[in-house]
Amino acid sequence: AFPASNLLKVNAFYKWKCEEAGAKQAFVIFKFGQAYQFNRLDIGNEGSAFVEVLVSRSATDDTFEVLLPSSSFMSPMDAKQGKGLNRVRIFGGEELTKSVAAQKWDVVKVVCTQPFSKAIQYGLAFIRFYHLAEEAPAEEKGEKVRGAWFFKGLGERVGEPSTSTAAGDTDVLKPGGLFKMARQSSQEPTTTLAQKLLEEKRTVTPPTSPAAIASAPPPPSSLSRAPTSPSAAKPTNPKGSAATSDDAPAAGNSGSSVEPPSTSGSRRPILSGVVVAFSGYQNPFRSELRTLCLRLGAKYCQDWTDQCTHLICAFPNTPKFHLVRGKGIIVSHKWIQACNMAKKKVSWRPYRIGRAPSPVGHVSDDNDESQNDSFSE
Numbered sequence: 137a138f139p140a141s142n143l144l145k146v147n148a149f150y151k152w153k154c155e156e157a158g159a160k161q162a163f164v165i166f167k168f169g170q171a172y173q174f175n176r177l178d179i180g181n182e183g184s185a186f187v188e189v190l191v192s193r194s195a196t197d198d199t200f201e202v203l204l205p206s207s208s209f210m211s212p213m214d215a216k217q218g219k220g221l222n223r224v225r226i227f228g229g230e231e232l233t234k235s236v237a238a239q240k241w242d243v244v245k246v247v248c249t250q251p252f253s254k255a256i257q258y259g260l261a262f263i264r265f266y267h268l269a270e271e272a273p274a275e276e277k278g279e280k281v282r283g284a285w286f287f288k289g290l291g292e293r294v295g296e297p298s299t300s301t302a303a304g305d306t307d308v309l310k311p312g313g314l315f316k317m318a319r320q321s322s323q324e325p326t327t328t329l330a331q332k333l334l335e336e337k338r339t340v341t342p343p344t345s346p347a348a349i350a351s352a353p354p355p356p357s358s359l360s361r362a363p364t365s366p367s368a369a370k371p372t373n374p375k376g377s378a379a380t381s382d383d384a385p386a387a388g389n390s391g392s393s394v395e396p397p398s399t400s401g402s403r404r405p406i407l408s409g410v411v412v413a414f415s416g417y418q419n420p421f422r423s424e425l426r427t428l429c430l431r432l433g434a435k436y437c438q439d440w441t442d443q444c445t446h447l448i449c450a451f452p453n454t455p456k457f458h459l460v461r462g463k464g465i466i467v468s469h470k471w472i473q474a475c476n477m478a479k480k481k482v483s484w485r486p487y488r489i490g491r492a493p494s495p496v497g498h499v500s501d502d503n504d505e506s507q508n509d510s511f512s513e
Contacts, residue, residue, distance in 0.1 A: 140164045143263060151182050151261050158254035163247040166265075167194065171240035174203060176228035176266035180451070181209040183221045183258035184248035191241035200245055201236045215252035222261055222453050261451060264418075405433020406481050407472075413440045415457060416450030417469070425469050432475060440464070448472065452490025466490070 142150030143164065154162035162184075171193065179187055189204035204227055214220040244265065250258040412434050414422055425448065426436050437444050440460050447460045448469050460466055471487035 138257075138259060143260060151259060153182060153257045153259035154248075157257040159250075159258075161247060161249050162259055163245055164260075166244040166246075168242045168244075171242040172265075172267040173238070173240045174244075174265055174267050175232070175237060176226065177204060177232075178226050178262075178264035178266075179209075179224070180261035180263070181221065181223045181225075182261040183210070183215075183250060183256045184260065185210045185212075185215055185250045185252050185258075186248070187260070188247045190245040190247065191236060192243040192245065194242055200243075201241075202233055203236045203241075203244075204232055206247075206249075207231075210250075210252070212252040215250065215256065218253075218256065221256075222451060224261075228266075406475055406479065407432040407434035410434040410446055410481075411437060411444045412446045412448050412472075413437045413444050413456065413460075414448050415454045417448075425472065428472055428476060432472070446471075446484070449489045457490065 138151050138153035140152050143152050152164060174191070177189060181187070185208065186206045187204075187209055188202070188206040190200035191203045192198060192200045207225065207227070209223050209225065210220055246260065246263060248258060248260065250256050407429065410429075410433070412429050413436070414425065417425060429436055429448075434446075435443075440447060440456055444460075444464055447456060447464055447466045448471075449457050449466050450468070457466060465484050466489045467484045467487040468489050471482070471484050474482050474487065
């Protein structure tokens, strides 16, 4: 089952698909707690040939305007052969209807079609909305119902009103939220995981000179409850980038790795000897994932190098996925989370992404499960 509520789980990359293959049209409607002026859309496809985005206001009785005209994601040949199902496109500026993008809307309707193949159960892998930053009044917290699922105001929990699901399925992973560029109320300052880690590191290994101290910057303005700044995880290099994909070029030496923080005790860290690179993740979740890897004893590289052992990939068919395929282990972020939960290095094979082949020379998972000592935080 691929319900529309999967699109609300912004950090898990769950898919939404139409109920049956060969459907003439499939659509999903988003209802926001307040009106926004959208200026960019990131769309990850899941077998749709065309995707169109319409907008409306809750007070206009479902009168929709075209924000993004019908855009092609698959050619007829690819659809018939079942290839290129997961293309990702970013729309903004001239690609959006100017007169519509200049206004504020609180209802978004995404329409998908696949006229070239009757055998594909199509939909979306993910969709991200961006809006112009502004100082708006406090967020609405009233319950908003639309179709089979709802929002309880932006940044709060999302669930299905009439279905019985596990808590893990109904809770949205908050880092990122619907808007990666939005603000957070200044009356509710939060202490991030990276800031706590920085304080612990100072306590264990105090610097010998004032020049070695780098103050952690304040948390970024976001709708998420506990975003993590990438600059806080790297105190000696405060030039953290904004919420961008890791496949974009980064300033500085892209091949340099980040050492994990020092830990007390004689036990060997869970991910000792593991060197990771990321693909397909955006801040602030990307920064939090990097912090978790460092805490578990792994090393981090901005780009894939010969030192890297694991590529943590959000979904298949990213540029780094094709670069690393056959050269290293390609897994999802859930492997890192599983190691953290089990307090040991678990097998990576159940978390392999896109049927990525095992790297040359990797025979078994013995090394993945040989470490049984508990990790002391």
